[in-house]
Amino acid sequence: MNTSKRAPVFAWLCLGVALAYLFLPLVAMVWSSVTSPRGFYLDAYVQIFQAPRIGETFFFSFQAAILTILISALLVVPTAYWVQLRLPKVRPIIEFLTVIPLVIPPLLMTFGMIRFFNNTPLTNSNQGLYWMMLGAYVIISFPFMYRSVDAGMQSVNIRVLTEAAQSLGASWFNILFKVIFPNVLVAVLNGSFITFSIALGEFTVSSLLNQPAFSPYMLDLSYRQGDLATALGIVSIGVTWACIAAIQLLGRGRGGVHPTGV
Amino acid sequence: MTTTVTAAQQALKPSPPKRSELWKGVPWDWLGLVPFFGFVAVFLVFPALSIVTRSFSDGSGNFTLSNLHSLTNPVITLAYRNTLWVSVITALSGSLLGGLLAWAVTLGGLPRWIRSSVLSFSGVAANFAGVPLVFAFVALLGRIGLLNQLLRPTGLQVDPQRFLYGFWGLCIVYTYFQIPLMVLIMAPALDGLKKEWREAAENLGASQWQFWRYIGLPVLMPALLGSAALLFANAFSTYVTATALLGAIGQTFAVTIVVANQFRTDTFGDPGLGYALAFSMMVVIAITVALYTYSRRQAERWLQK
Numbered sequence: 001m002n003t004s005k006r007a008p009v010f011a012w013l014c015l016g017v018a019l020a021y022l023f024l025p026l027v028a029m030v031w032s033s034v035t036s037p038r039g040f041y042l043d044a045y046v047q048i049f050q051a052p053r054i055g056e057t058f059f060f061s062f063q064a065a066i067l068t069i070l071i072s073a074l075l076v077v078p079t080a081y082w083v084q085l086r087l088p089k090v091r092p093i094i095e096f097l098t099v100i101p102l103v104i105p106p107l108l109m110t111f112g113m114i115r116f117f118n119n120t121p122l123t124n125s126n127q128g129l130y131w132m133m134l135g136a137y138v139i140i141s142f143p144f145m146y147r148s149v150d151a152g153m154q155s156v157n158i159r160v161l162t163e164a165a166q167s168l169g170a171s172w173f174n175i176l177f178k179v180i181f182p183n184v185l186v187a188v189l190n191g192s193f194i195t196f197s198i199a200l201g202e203f204t205v206s207s208l209l210n211q212p213a214f215s216p217y218m219l220d221l222s223y224r225q226g227d228l229a230t231a232l233g234i235v236s237i238g239v240t241w242a243c244i245a246a247i248q249l250l251g252r253g254r255g256g257v258h259p260t261g262v
Numbered sequence: 263m264t265t266t267v268t269a270a271q272q273a274l275k276p277s278p279p280k281r282s283e284l285w286k287g288v289p290w291d292w293l294g295l296v297p298f299f300g301f302v303a304v305f306l307v308f309p310a311l312s313i314v315t316r317s318f319s320d321g322s323g324n325f326t327l328s329n330l331h332s333l334t335n336p337v338i339t340l341a342y343r344n345t346l347w348v349s350v351i352t353a354l355s356g357s358l359l360g361g362l363l364a365w366a367v368t369l370g371g372l373p374r375w376i377r378s379s380v381l382s383f384s385g386v387a388a389n390f391a392g393v394p395l396v397f398a399f400v401a402l403l404g405r406i407g408l409l410n411q412l413l414r415p416t417g418l419q420v421d422p423q424r425f426l427y428g429f430w431g432l433c434i435v436y437t438y439f440q441i442p443l444m445v446l447i448m449a450p451a452l453d454g455l456k457k458e459w460r461e462a463a464e465n466l467g468a469s470q471w472q473f474w475r476y477i478g479l480p481v482l483m484p485a486l487l488g489s490a491a492l493l494f495a496n497a498f499s500t501y502v503t504a505t506a507l508l509g510a511i512g513q514t515f516a517v518t519i520v521v522a523n524q525f526r527t528d529t530f531g532d533p534g535l536g537y538a539l540a541f542s543m544m545v546v547i548a549i550t551v552a553l554y555t556y557s558r559r560q561a562e563r564w565l566q567k
Contacts, residue, residue: 011370015380018363018441022387025395025438028402028409079298086291097302103551104310104544105499107518111540112309114525115316135305142302203392203502208525219393219506230401233394244386 026237033231044231053217054232061206061214065199068137069192075138076145077188081180084153085162098146101139106204109136114209129209136205140198145191152187153180190250197243201236313544317537329538337514338539344429345517349497352436357490359437360444367445368452381449384442391439392502399426399435399507427508432516435503440493447492451485451561481564488557495550499543517543 033044048054083090101109113132114123122128158180165175181188206213218236222229320326333339367377402408403426410419425431455478463473479486501518508515513523521543524536 008371011366011372014362014366014370015372015376018359018366019380021359021438021441022383024408025398025402028407029394029398031408032401075298075301079295082291082294087295090295094298097306100306103495103547104306105501105518105547107499107501107521108313108540108543109306109309111521111524111536112313113305115537116309116312132305135301138301139305197389201392201394203506204522208522215393215502222393222397223509226400230397233397237390237394240389241386244389248382 029230029234033227033234036227044227045235047225047228048232048235051228054221057212057214057217060212061200061202064134064137064206064211064213065196067134068141068199069195071134072138072141072145072195073149073188073192076142076149076191077181077184078176080146080149080153081158081176084150084158094146098142102143106136106140106202107208109139110205110208126210130211133205133209133211137195137199137202140202140205141191141195144194144198145188148187148191149184152184152190156183158183186250190247193243193247193250197240201240310544313537313540317534317541320534326534329532329534330542332532332535333538333542335535338517338520338535341514341517341520344515345498348429348432348436348516349494351433352440352497353490353493355433355437356440356444356493357486360441361448361486361489363441364445364448364452368449369455380445384445387442388439388446391500393506395435395438396503396506399431399438403431403434427511431507432504435507436497436500439503440497443493443496444489447489448485451482451489454564455481482561484557484560484564488554488561491550491553491557495547495554498550499547 034040034042036043079094083094113136117123117128117132120128122132161179161183162175165179170179201215202213203215203219205211207216207219214236218229218232221232317329318325318327320328363380366372367380400407400422403420403422404410405422407422413419422431426434459477459481460473463477468476499518501516501522504512504516505519505522508519512519514520517539521536521540524539
């Protein structure tokens with residue numbers, strides 16, 4: 001039939017145009033990181049390991065990402081458990097609260113925080129600003145962590161698990177950390193990878209709170225050493241994509257969740 | 263999914279741990295929510311509410327509308343105009359390119375593996391924003407970028423000052439993350455278009471064009487409008503990409519950048535105006551998100567499987 005024959009041509013065309021838009025910048029980026037006026041070179045990648053500040057800022061963001069994941073999991077897992085077990089009517093409220101961070105840009109969140117906590121220990125010391133940053137990161141992680149964990153808990157019967165553990169005389173602490181946590185570990189990991197990739201590349205909160213994070217440093221570097229910054233950008237994209245690939249490998253990939261305001 | 267608590271479930275409900283009589287009056291169940299709600303209150307709700315209340319109060323805490331009135335400051339109106347136009351243009355360009363891509367991989371008759379790879383890649387690319395994205399576009403469209411290198415033999419050169427570090431540059435770069443976002447939202451909606459409708463239309467002698475004009479697009483319209491609203495909100499609240507691309511030359515170019523400048527110096531010498539500006543952003547985002555939610559609900563009427 002004529003129409004069905006014509007359609008794939010147009011479909012291929014749409015695919016081609018869109019993919020060109022999505023891939024050309026990446027190709028250009030890789031190309032510019034491995035060429036110089038004198039030809040092929042990989043100096044920029046070697047320099048990454050020689051510039052001490054890169055390691056420092058990367059480690060700073062890495063550490064912040066891990067702390068964010070820990071705090072987030074410790075807040076979300078017991079809460080999601082408790083809500084499913086005892087307070088199902090609270091669920092819509094929690095769901096609403098965990099969607100808000102997707103909508104309110106980190107910029108406004110940080111602005112609100114820094115003014116709200118003005119002249120408190122949180123804003124008067126660098127330590128305080130660091131904890132404020134972590135607080136914002138944890139809030140940003142909630143949509144991903146909560147939904148993942150909540151879905152994970154629905155697929156294992158936490159009610160029966162709790163019953164069984166109780167009948168064996170387990171304390172609430174043991175139920176939570178020896179029964180529930182291991183059973184939703186995949187869901188927690190799933191939320192953790194997204195959180196990790198967001199926190200590692202996070203710019204807004206850390207730069208506005210003057211924290212020595214990776215992304216602000218990368219931008220700063222680009223004004224002085226463009227090649228090095230571009231190579232670093234490729235590495236950071238690689239880390240992000242590895243995280244997302246890990247989520248897909250975990251088999252529950254929901255790449256659709258998008259942090260607004262990045 | 264609402265669960266009705268049946269008698270059986272009631273019976274299964276684990277008994278609370280034993281505790282002394284003294285504590286009987288305390289609502290223990292609710293106490294379990296304190297850490298989470300406390301955290302959300304401290305780091306999200308109170309700060310957000312304080313933006314709202316303080317944009318309506320003067321220096322000494324009295325109610326006033328003058329902060330909102332000061333939003334007519336020419337610096338702010340210009341930033342708003344730029345931001346709104348960039349958001350509208352990239353919502354449209356993203357909807358168009360992303361919509362066509364979504365159509366191509368769902369209904370376009372392409373091999374199955376393309377569909378799944380495009381959807382996975384969209385999940386990645388929609389999150390690809392900020393500093394590295396700007397580097398990528400500088401590598402492509404910058405002064406010594408790939409495009410200019412390729413054009414060198416022809417003698418033509420693209421001027422990055424005009425096409426990258428400014429209004430059109432923002433449009434080009436934002437479109438990058440708008441396309442995959444559109445794909446992620448529209449692909450399920452396109453999947454919801456029933457095959458029977460197309461067959462029925464074809465049996466009645468409708469052309470491809472007639473099918474889309476009278477059936478396909480009208481059914482998809484709420485979904486399309488909703489997606490465009492979400493894309494608009496997405497562009498409107500973008501900060502990192504704007505500031506990384508424009509750097510020092512764009513200190514008051516976009517609304518988000520103006521808000522960010524309030525952290526370092528009080529640009530307007532008027533803290534109330536900073537709050538009002540942040541509040542106005544919240545209002546714009548709330549309206550677009552409400553629009554998105556409403557059209558999604560409309561879209562579900564037709565697209566239920």
